[in-house]
Amino acid sequence: MTDALRKHGRGLLVFAVAAYALPLLLAGNRYFAFIGGIALLHVVWTAGMSLLYGYAGLMPLMFAGIAGISAYAAVGLMAAGFAFWTALPVAALFAALVGVGLGLPALRLKGFYFTLCSLVIQTVITLAFVYFVNLTNGDTGISQIAPPAWFGGPLQGVGFDLVLATLAVGAMVALVLIVEAPFGRRLVAVREDDELAEMLGIDVVRQKLAAFFVGSLFAAVGGAFYAPYVGFVSPRSFDVLLSLNIWLMVAFGGRGTIWGAVVGTVLLAPLPFLLQDYYKVKDVIYGLLIIGVIVLLPGGILGGLGSRAAAGTGTQSPGLRRKEAA
Amino acid sequence: MLEISGLTIRYGAFLAVGSLDIVIGKGDIVGLIGPNGAGKTSTVKALGGLIKPAAGRIAFRGRDLAGVPAHERITLGLSIVPEGRGIFARMSVEENLLMGAYAFDGADKAARMRRVYDLFPILAERRWQAAGTMSGGQQQMLAVSMGLMAEPEMIVLDEPSLGLAPIVIEEIGKALIRLREAGVTVFLVEQNATLTADVSDRIYVMSNGTVLHHGTAEEITRNEDMLGALL
Amino acid sequence: MNRTIVAAGLGLALVTPQTAAAADQESVKVGFVTELTGPWSFFGTACVAGLKFAEATLNPPGKRKIEFIQIDNQTQPTQAVAAARNLDIQSKVIALSGPTSSDTALAIYGYAEQNKVPFLVPVAAFPQLTKPGTRYSFRIEPNAAGWGYAIAEFVAKQKPGAKIALMHSDFALMRAISAGLKYQAAKKGLKIEPEIVFPQGSNDATVQAAQVLAANPDYVVVVGAGGFDNTITNQLLDVGIKPEKIIHPYGMATQVKGWGKRSVGSLYGTFFDANLDTVTAEGRKFIDDFKAQNKRLPSYVENYCYVTSQIIREVIDADPKAGDDREVFRNTLSALKSKEVTSGIPIEFDKNGARKEYIYFMQIQDVGEVEYKSKPVFTTNWDPEIIPVYDLVK
């Protein structure tokens, strides 16, 4: 545990300084501070996605759906009179468990079929958000979500941003600890060649399930904070595009690298906000960016600049090839 | 007919085949035996153009194959039946045979099909059956037949006896001898030394990517100690 | 490690505030957050097209200049909140406006109420935008539950005790319409049967059209979303339902054109239509200019966005301080008593910011390439709270 922290200590320190500096530097302008806060929130999500995609080799496109379940659960509990800080763990745990329940059939699938299946699950979740009007208010969404209480007052402004910074740093520390633990190494073994991993005595489905649960927790915690931070949730807040964006941030930054996800998030999360004035070309730019990266830097930015072996997509074991052909 | 000289194949840092030399004359049946991982299948893949050798030269009927893409080699008269049979499991026997003659647009496919049905009558009975649902021996007969649909100068068989009962292996061996009578050169790559020795004129023994011995079938089989250690 | 620092720095550079444009003391800025991309882009762009026509005459010399700052919300609530925040903080707008979809409007609603920014919604019909206790949000379009109420009133007048088949997509707007319809139908002794709900993303209504045909209702109320609205209409006509029996709660120019010639005789509700006889001279000019430029007629979406700018002009003119003080703007808007310049229909807001509501029912007479002909057959207006909308639709 301490080894892991020593190995990534400098990186974590730099990230923590940047994460806390961001809200303070932007405190003078609530708009930019808001974008910064959204980016920090996305770091929590991409940390979870990085664990699942970068290390466990799973590409769960139902990620946003899990975040949404948690957000709706937290809002529902708050409406029922619970404090946010009580609602948060309950909602997060609930959403992660629901996620595992829904993901159970999909997790038995190998390789890319899991991804396609999770895409369909995300669609079902979005439909459910619209359909269960009594719980979710349907596609109108829930407006005016109260900020959490914090030392007697509402948690707002820079205070909330700093809490998000803490959350983001916490998520990165958790990611480092998990990845450097034996559990993380087993995940990499599963990612590289699950048949070989099975032969080495690793229970592949159980490892995937465990990883999926932990990754879903990241999604759920982020979702629960999203609701009061933005002040509004609706099915469109947690649609498949968010799942794809979060995944893209990881792939863009460099799969299987600790800091790739952060780089991808910092570059991509603020982009839709900063391109708001260029709405006519925004989607085209975004699309070209995606294509540019996959053509020119297939391992992602950090994966492309760093050693190809670390990128995970740069090299490939025969096992992966076998799976593809299956 | 076929001249392999200095063939070297690498997978990353791993050397699969190191400087291999094999010569096969027209009308010969030549065997290549060796244990698992000796580099036999890599050699076959290089012949088929499925992998690029790191060094060496493969010449077929005097022509260097280096620049010839995989799918054009069959039109030169080099027909390869890969390991695992290379049949199309969800196609019928007849469709598989048609695939065997895929590269020969002008050919009389019905006549070619009649000739392989003569060689393996059981296939004619099963012509509408999905290849994947037949027995292992029948699948192997189909694989050889597909190779023959090209009416090649030379046929390369990779592990035709794999997973087959001895009686079926014997049948395959008889078919090979009939092929030679028809003037086809055969390159038999095998783990099964008995089958190879029964039908081959000459045998190459391969281990760890290089040729250890080379001689007539009798010379090799006489040296039973070496064979026992190898296989 | 160095890479990380460089990347983090790069990210910071991207979000570092640019120096805000020097505030022009003279002009009043209004933030216009609307759907220029995403699934609702048609409504946002139609709205902006209406606004553009108003802008031509909005700033006569001598009056304080009003400037609209448009931002795309991508039909995405998070983006809508961010855009509202951007306009509030960066551009220091006096008021917000623009959304044409209920969920983006509701997302901005939360921001406006929490941050005390006046918010004038041109086209969004979800009742909760003016729920009791609302202080800063004002809505120009009548609420959707009211449309359902009006349909029931209309049908009851045409045929007491009539049977209505109801087909609607599962969107909040459509649920609100159904709720209002069902509430008032019960009071008026009308029967609703069958009621068919389509999930979002539906594409076929053949079987449902056959079910409706088998039930033999007096009227069919069709509330589909987007292209599916057209599909339902076509399939009802295909199975032989007479157009005279079909009622759409709302109809826009593109929609009427889409229903086509064979829907002649069918009915639709609207709040502004080129064929209304109440259209004023300014309204007529707007219609003609719009038609010349866009090769189609404007509808209520374009009209409401046109009217939005007129209302803001009147607020600024009524109290010079309204251009600088949001509370004054809010109070002046709340007290405003005016008329739509295009149609002469009164504009007046109740204590929750809802407008005194009205609807016209039109019957299609002919559908052409650019224009269509229709005539008003029924009109009604009502107080926003004549039915318990805020209890009917949560």
Next chain:
Amino acid sequence: MPTELVLISTLFTGLMLGVIFSLVAAGVTIIYGSIWMPNAANGQFFLLAALALWSAAVSWGLHPVVAALLVIGASVPASLLLEQMLIRRFYDVPNRNVSYFVLSLGITQILAGLFSVTYGVWSDQFQIPPLMAGITFLGPFPVSNSRLAALVTGVALLAALFALLRYHKYGRAIRAVFQNRDAASLRGVNVRAIYRLSFVLGNLVVAAGGVLYAFAYSFDLSVSWSMSITAFAIMIIGGPGSVVGAVAVGMVFGFTQAIVSAFASPTVATFSYLGAMLLILLMKPSGLFAR
């Protein structure tokens, strides 16, 4: 009479939706089976065909049949261009299904952005003029000749696709490449050429699906994602790479939607076939028609 009416309309709807779902899913599965490209942009290609048809038939005023042939024909050079520019770069990349998925998301994003600022500002509903006027009665159930024609054309296209894959030399080669690309290459099949052919053929079938959809239904820009998801679901259940599976499951999807929405509700129908997908995967993870 009412029961019969509902019954026949259910059958017709099942067939109509089934044919469109089958075409799109077959196109998707042909591309996935050959080059392992899970094309998330298939819904956008579908929509592109529908919108192009609308432009040709409504804006340019071409006869609908001419417009349809033009659009389906144009999909060939468009696919070849895309193949030349982007797709072929990844033929030999390891893990290429991930690369292709990312690529197709990029294409999706670009097309969605283009549609939104072009067609999106025009209208929120698009309708093609009918192929032919009039109504035909199937028993008591009246159906417009235009939709009947779309259905017949769709069935004919599916039959032609099957015939091509089963009896034509290149069709056999496509199936051979799906099943065993190395073996196909040894039999003289130019695998890269077959990749190219499959990509073109798959997109052509998807475009045909879009064109028929546009004749049968009004549509808007939101149809793209729901079609992508449906096609993926069908491909997974049917077994990726299996055209028979895609068509069989596509038909089942169409009939499920028709029957469940007739006897329960359309919402239950949507939930039920997505739920059925999860159940089937639980029992047979590789899909029903997998090798």
